[in-house]
Structures are given as C-alpha cells and as structure tokens.
Amino acid sequence: MTLPPETIILNGRLITFDSACPRAEALAIADGRIAAVGSTAEIRALVGPGSRVIDAGGATVLPGFIDSHVHLFGGSVELGCLDLTGVQGEAALTAKVREWAARHPQDRLVFAVQADYAILGPGLRTTRQALDRVLPERPFAMFAPDHHTIWANTEALEAAGLLRGGAVEAGAQIVMSADGLATGELQEPSAYAPVLRMTRHAGRDMMGLVTGADPQPPATAAERALDKAALEQGLKHCASHGITGLHNMDGNFYQLELLAEMEAEGTLLCRTEVPFHYKSPDPLDRFAEAEEMRRRFNSDMVWCNRVKMFMDGVVESGTALMLQPYPGTDHIGDAVFEPEHFNAACIRADAMGLQIATHAIGDLAVRRTLDGYAAARAANGARDSRHRIEHIEVLHADDLPRFKELGVLASIQPGHAPFGGYFPPGGVGAMLHRQQISLAYAYQKIRESGARVIFSTDWPVIPVDVMRSVKAAVAPLELEAPWCSQAQSLMDTLESYTAGNAWAEFNERRKGQLKPGMMADVVVMSHDLEAMEPETLDQARTAATLCGGRITWEA
Known part of the structure; x- marks a missing residue:
C-alpha cells in the first residue's frame, strides 16, 4: 500500500466469508477497495494523517448486504404513501383513510399500500361497495402487500374506465359481479394499471413491472425530477439498513436512465442491477431490447444482465x-x-x-x-x-x-x-x-x-x-x-x-467478501450478531454503511 488508507475500521468482529481468513478485527480501505484485513493492531499501524477511523466497538462487520429481490422504484414511491400495515376492520380503515385524504386534498386518487387481504375482517371480501363507505366522494384504491391485487372504490373504477370490465393479459382478472359491474378487485398488473396511472407518479414507478416499457408519453423534465427525488429517498432508506447492492425485479429503459443519471450526479448510493422484463404477450423479437439494455448499461453501479x-x-x-x-x-x-x-x-x-x-x-x-x-x-x-x-x-x-x-x-x-x-x-x-x-x-x-x-x-x-x-x-x-x-x-x-x-x-x-482487492462494500452493525439471542436479532441496526469506500449511511 503506497498511500495511507482513506478509511480504517477497527475493533470489529469481522465475518469475512473469505475461507483463507474467515475472521478478523479490522480492515483498511483505499481507492474504493479493501486494502488490508487483519488485527486491530496491524490495521491501526496503517492510519495516516488523512485516514478516517471508525471504531466498531466490538460489533459485527460484514460485507455490505445485497438485497437480491426488490422493486426499488415502487418501494421508494411507497415510502410516501398511506401505509395500512396492521389496520383491521372497516372502522379503523375508514378513520385512517379519511384522515389521510383530508391532509392530501390535491391527490387525484387517494392511494394506500399494505392492505391485508382480510382487512375488513376474517372471511370478508373487499368490494367496491365497502370502499365506497370508507371514502364515498373521492377515488380511493389500496394495494395488497404482495402487489398482485388492488381494490378500488366505485369512483376509482369509473375514473380508470374499469367499472364495466376491460381487456387484460393472461393470468390477470378484473373480477366481475353478476350485475355486470366490477367488484372492485383487480388481480395482477394489467388489470390494475389504469388505477396506477392516477397516482402521484402516474404509475411510472410501476411501469417496469406492469409493462416493461417506458412511460408514454415520455416523462417531462419535472416528472423525471420528481421520480429521481423519490429514488434518492429510497436509496437512502436502503443504505440505512446496511444495503450496498440491489437486484431489481422489474425494469425498463426509463428506470435505468434515471439510475445512470444519479450515478453521474453522485446520488446513487447502492449498486443496482435492473432486468429486462419479458411479458407473456411479447414476441421473441423483443429480446433485442435486452441486448440493448446490456450494451448501454454495464457499469459497476448500474447494469443489466438478466x-x-x-x-x-x-x-x-x-x-x-x-x-x-x-x-x-x-x-x-x-x-x-x-x-x-x-x-x-x-x-x-x-x-x-x-x-x-x-x-x-x-x-x-x-x-x-x-x-x-x-x-x-x-x-x-x-x-x-x-x-x-x-x-x-x-x-x-x-x-x-x-x-x-x-x-x-x-x-x-x-x-x-x-x-x-x-x-x-x-x-x-x-x-x-x-x-x-x-x-x-x-x-x-x-x-x-x-x-x-x-x-x-x-x-x-x-x-x-x-x-x-x-x-x-x-x-x-x-x-x-x-x-x-x-x-x-x-x-x-x-x-x-x-x-x-x-x-x-x-x-x-x-x-461479497472482506478480502484485499474486493470492492469496499461494508456494513458495520450496532451489535455482535453472534452474541445475540436469535429472537432479538431484529434489534440490531446499521451503524455505518460504505459502498465503494464511500460512507452512504451513518447512524
């Protein structure tokens, strides 16, 4: 090592996943790479005048977490949505939704996420009529946690053009009742896509899942700025949980372009792979787009190979x-x-x-x-x-x-x-x-x-x-x-x-390993994970996250 390391982590309990050196106490980072791994005494000796020293305090230090199945854009946007986690019963749902609606009068659609399949009660199906009682005078819709079902009230169904049904792709369904009108249950993306177009981001956050294509008409400069701001918040949220890498599970050129712009601007905090999304109605010739995605996006921070x-x-x-x-x-x-x-x-x-x-x-x-x-x-x-x-x-x-x-x-x-x-x-x-x-x-x-x-x-x-x-x-x-x-x-x-x-x-x-020469993607935890009772592991938090040697989160 010719220059002093930029960052030193000392007094840790390193789990390296390097079979040649599975355990260590400290590491040094230089030029975005792990430069040395060893004892605290050995690594302390490398500290230079410009080195930043992080004292792990006996806590676990690991390679940065990689979340290998996420929907980054949708997750980022949903950080700003009404969250119905734990809400049960029509009365509780009504109170939550009306309070949110009153605080957001400008929203074309009152939209909520994390609605349990049995949110109205055990054995009760969610219908548009029930949601009409919850919010009778404005379009209202809510997403199931798995993102495979949306329930919408009558106002939302009418505004989306779905009250009398419509064409959907294989595997999707606008559930209809005997009177020829939609029940309010929309199964799978092609059924609920028209509802998403009424949300704050006009469904652009879910476009990589719903169609795999880019927004039409193309996003304006203001819309791109809005979407990037949401992604920035989402990436900060990921980094706060020790995440340095993401495998996205929906994709289009638009999402790749936004992330590549953020990489150039220095606001991309997690390495992100975005796939080509192939849909069942697509001809095989559409795989030419996958080749184009792979050719255009191939950096260490943003790439497509899936x-x-x-x-x-x-x-x-x-x-x-x-x-x-x-x-x-x-x-x-x-x-x-x-x-x-x-x-x-x-x-x-x-x-x-x-x-x-x-x-x-x-x-x-x-x-x-x-x-x-x-x-x-x-x-x-x-x-x-x-x-x-x-x-x-x-x-x-x-x-x-x-x-x-x-x-x-x-x-x-x-x-x-x-x-x-x-x-x-x-x-x-x-x-x-x-x-x-x-x-x-x-x-x-x-x-x-x-x-x-x-x-x-x-x-x-x-x-x-x-x-x-x-x-x-x-x-x-x-x-x-x-x-x-x-x-x-x-x-x-x-x-x-x-x-x-x-x-x-x-x-x-x-x-994926704490080993000299590897990318300096590292997470310092708040606890020694191996000393914790298994039932308490969720109490451990991230103390610091480094991606490519750059600190992307500090508690």
Whole structure:
C-alpha cells in the first residue's frame, strides 16, 4: 500500500466469508477497495494523517448486504404513501383513510399500500361497495402487500374506465359481479394499471413491472425530477439498513436512465442491477431490447444482465399455479405463460447469455419454470447460467432435487412465510392442502438438497429491513403440524444476504467478501450478531454503511 488508507475500521468482529481468513478485527480501505484485513493492531499501524477511523466497538462487520429481490422504484414511491400495515376492520380503515385524504386534498386518487387481504375482517371480501363507505366522494384504491391485487372504490373504477370490465393479459382478472359491474378487485398488473396511472407518479414507478416499457408519453423534465427525488429517498432508506447492492425485479429503459443519471450526479448510493422484463404477450423479437439494455448499461453501479418473467400470481388471491385445485374449488390458479412460449423465451435468453429470474410461487409454476430452464440447457448446452426461481412458496417433492441438478438458484424471502412474522399465519394455510405444507416455504429442505439459496425481502412487499428478515430466517415462528421448522443458521443466513447474493450476480470475485482487492462494500452493525439471542436479532441496526469506500449511511 503506497498511500495511507482513506478509511480504517477497527475493533470489529469481522465475518469475512473469505475461507483463507474467515475472521478478523479490522480492515483498511483505499481507492474504493479493501486494502488490508487483519488485527486491530496491524490495521491501526496503517492510519495516516488523512485516514478516517471508525471504531466498531466490538460489533459485527460484514460485507455490505445485497438485497437480491426488490422493486426499488415502487418501494421508494411507497415510502410516501398511506401505509395500512396492521389496520383491521372497516372502522379503523375508514378513520385512517379519511384522515389521510383530508391532509392530501390535491391527490387525484387517494392511494394506500399494505392492505391485508382480510382487512375488513376474517372471511370478508373487499368490494367496491365497502370502499365506497370508507371514502364515498373521492377515488380511493389500496394495494395488497404482495402487489398482485388492488381494490378500488366505485369512483376509482369509473375514473380508470374499469367499472364495466376491460381487456387484460393472461393470468390477470378484473373480477366481475353478476350485475355486470366490477367488484372492485383487480388481480395482477394489467388489470390494475389504469388505477396506477392516477397516482402521484402516474404509475411510472410501476411501469417496469406492469409493462416493461417506458412511460408514454415520455416523462417531462419535472416528472423525471420528481421520480429521481423519490429514488434518492429510497436509496437512502436502503443504505440505512446496511444495503450496498440491489437486484431489481422489474425494469425498463426509463428506470435505468434515471439510475445512470444519479450515478453521474453522485446520488446513487447502492449498486443496482435492473432486468429486462419479458411479458407473456411479447414476441421473441423483443429480446433485442435486452441486448440493448446490456450494451448501454454495464457499469459497476448500474447494469443489466438478466431477464425477469412471471409464471403465476400468489397463493392468497388463488392465482398461484398449482398441481391440484385449491381446497374446495376446481381452480388451479392462473398461468401467465403457456409452457411452449415460456420454454422458447428461456431458450432465447439463455442463448444470449442472459441470466433468467422467474417469479414462480405455486408447485405447478415451479415445475414449469424448471422445465423451461431444462429446455434451455437441452437446446444450448450446459453452462454456468445461475438461472433463478423467485419465491418457491409451494414445491412438489419430485422437483426438489432438480434445483441442484440444473444449477438453479432458490431466491427466497424469509419474511413472506406464514412463520416469518409479517403476515397472519392462518391465511396461506387455508389455501393449501395438508400434503402441500411439508414443502411449503421449505427453505432449509431446499438448502439441504444442495441447491444454492439466496435471501431478500421483495421490498415493498415487506420492509427492506435486512435484520427483520434475518430474524425471520433464524428464529421463525413455531407453527403447529403439519408445518415444520425451516430455521436457518445465522451464518447460512448472513452468507445468503452477502457472499451468496454476490455469487448470484456473477460478482463473487469482486464483492461479497472482506478480502484485499474486493470492492469496499461494508456494513458495520450496532451489535455482535453472534452474541445475540436469535429472537432479538431484529434489534440490531446499521451503524455505518460504505459502498465503494464511500460512507452512504451513518447512524
């Protein structure tokens, strides 16, 4: 080292994920890289006149967290929305919504997020008539936590042109009643897109999910400034949780352009990969856009090397695709892709060298996704593709060994499970057959099969708070049989949030370890995580976050 390091971290309990030196006390950072790792005495000797010294005080120091499944733009915008987390019953909902509406008279649509599927009460379906009582004179709509359903009142449905139904893509539905009018329940993006166009950002924050295309008409200069301001707040929020990297799960050129501008301006606080979003109505020729995205955006801070697809919906709305009908019904869910089209898309993406990430929640959706990846391997030959399946909430035993056989990553969100501490435990169980539960949210069983497991939040479905998800993995709620424990070890969990996620993005030689030469993406925690009781892990916070050696957050 020819120059003194810019930053020194001392007195830490470093978990390096470097097999040659798994533990250490201190590190030095120079020119955006980790320059040295060692004892506090060794690293203290490197302090120069311009070095900034951070005393970790005996707390854990880790590679920066990488949240490998987020919706950055939507999560950023929702920080400024009415949050209905924990609200139950029509009276409580009415009070919350009317108070918010009174404070925001300028909003064309009163819009809320995190509305539970049973927000009106157990067994009660949310209808436009109920929401008319909640807010009778203004358009009002609310998002389910999973972002697969919006409920809207009559004013909102009329303003969006949906009261009498409309055309939607495969797997989506404007739920209609016997009188020929919409019930108020809008399932999946193409059904609820017209409602989003009435929000403050006119749906631009969700465009990468809903269409994968850019806003039309193009965003004005004022709209771009508004959107970038929201993204700045969202990235600060992520950095405050120790996050240095994000794998976005929706994408378009517009979002990439905004992030690239922020990189140039110095306001991009987290490295962010944005995918090409391929939709079921799209022809294969649209993959030319993926090649253009990859060519134009390839920096260490903003890049595209992945395609995102959806195979199904979610269990709670009965849109996840199942091998057998939901209990008491003849409905197996809704397929977003037909197998032939999905297989052809996988073959094309794989031939281009793109990584594939597919949302698949039901056991039939998971099977069809594995079939598509197998078809790509058969057509193009085996390669180190690191294709991913997102969520995997229900799995058939026959498909468990296929993850390892095909080299497929299991991309999992511990907080989504009924034992994850966020959602009511009974909701999902009522939608599953008893024999499905043994491999539902089977994180540990998937890990034990030899498959690579990575962790994330799916923000804003749940908060981007890493330590709450760590607790959900290490100390899940205990549920009665047939549910069985899927508890993870602390080290496996931390690896799946750091080195594992760096591996998932093909960056294991550059980040995800505290090792000389690696990118200086580092998080200093408030506690020694290994000394904490598992049930208290969510009390640990981030003391400092560094991305590329730059301090992006300090408590």
